[in-house]
Amino acid sequence: MNRKMPIKRTRSKQRRLSADDRRSEFVTKATELFAEEGFGGGTRALARRLGVTQPLLYRYFPSKDDLIKEVYRKVYLEPLEIGWEKLLSDRSRPLRMRLQEFYEVYTGAIFNRRWLRIYLYSGLKGLDINRWYVGMVKDKILTRILRECRHDAGLATQTRPSAAELELAWVFHGGIFYYGVRKYIYDAPVLEDKAQMISDALDIFLAGFVRMGESATDRRAASIKVVG
């Protein structure tokens, strides 16, 4: 509204932000840009989104790579600070309910175009941070889920999960994850009720988990027959 205050210079849009504000604005807009274009997105395109010139970036970041690292930090670490791991271990609540709520919160945090695309782009780059994230999912989420499942089934919880158990959890987790990929990366039609998708996936996972201890040997023999 009060646009003509300074009268001269139409181009002075809103320049002169504080250093901290400008810096975080760079990171925010860079996240958006890199999510769409990949990390090949240009620094000039980024500057255009901020309404500033390209060299200004180098007042705040020594190189484009440092900016990218900052984007990683913001994308990966920030959503993790909600502490949703604790949701899994609260044994005062039924396991089924804990798992349902955990996955609703977890997917609520990462199921969006920005996060998923940055995640996949960084995965394709083969960066350490991506391997770190996968390891964290395994240690903080999947093994915890398996431990709670064992506890719930009255089994020993000290022993580390077997490779087959872990794989089962991965397939379950990956199936849910792929829902987000289909929706936000492929723009493919999905079942709109995300909570129901999680609920159905949980049903078959939990049913499969209890059956695993029972008849694992039978089924393994059967599958070997198929392979040969």
Next chain:
Amino acid sequence: MNRKMPIKRTRSKQRRLSADDRRSEFVTKATELFAEEGFGGGTRALARRLGVTQPLLYRYFPSKDDLIKEVYRKVYLEPLEIGWEKLLSDRSRPLRMRLQEFYEVYTGAIFNRRWLRIYLYSGLKGLDINRWYVGMVKDKILTRILRECRHDAGLATQTRPSAAELELAWVFHGGIFYYGVRKYIYDAPVLEDKAQMISDALDIFLAGFVRMGESATDRRAASIKVVG
């Protein structure tokens, strides 16, 4: 062996291929290059891999984009010509065995670094061909699996699968798919016995499918309670 035939010119490595050979060599090496570097991989790097100069590419392809399209064709269409869809519908064999074999053959075709990376890169570009592929998986694989499951359970096979059924199949399929992503994109450790992974995933999917028709309403009510 007979390398020194022309005697002069050490640098004449193997030039002068037939047009068809050179063209397909471009496509093959381009697939490798783009799988690693993404479609931003340079035409000069590609030419270097062939031991030729960069402008030669433009004798065979009007533009880099046309080369990329050719790569798509080769990557997506070629593996589909094995006709693994028929494996699913052969009712002379037990359903469980059909599914096991299908997924072993299917994953045998797409679980490799080259295919998966090209697939993800093209998915991130949001290309039509990727949407087409997802639609094909849905129509040719998942609905077929669901139809066979219904038949096997003695249910009606004419009606199209419900959205919840389809989602269940997607989560199952995606869970298996994500095994490949973890192994070949993230280079993460996975259960080495792929056949067992498929077998376990099938167990819980099949168990879940039969339970779905029975007590769907109960579970849905339970999950709603969690959400609210």
Next chain:
DNA sequence: ATCTCTGGTGATCGCTCGATAAACTGAACC
């Protein structure tokens, strides 16, 4: 009113990119 400090700009460098045009070369044909 002037000085100073700092956020921001203009111009430009060196490099790589996709693409084009012209020149070269070697095998096949007469």
Next chain:
DNA sequence: GGTTCAGTTTATCGAGCGATCACCAGAGAT
């Protein structure tokens, strides 16, 4: 043996990239 023609190279263009430097301008302190 010379002609022809298709496969290949050399040279180069214009655009965009990340990055650097000298300079500008405006708010706050004096």
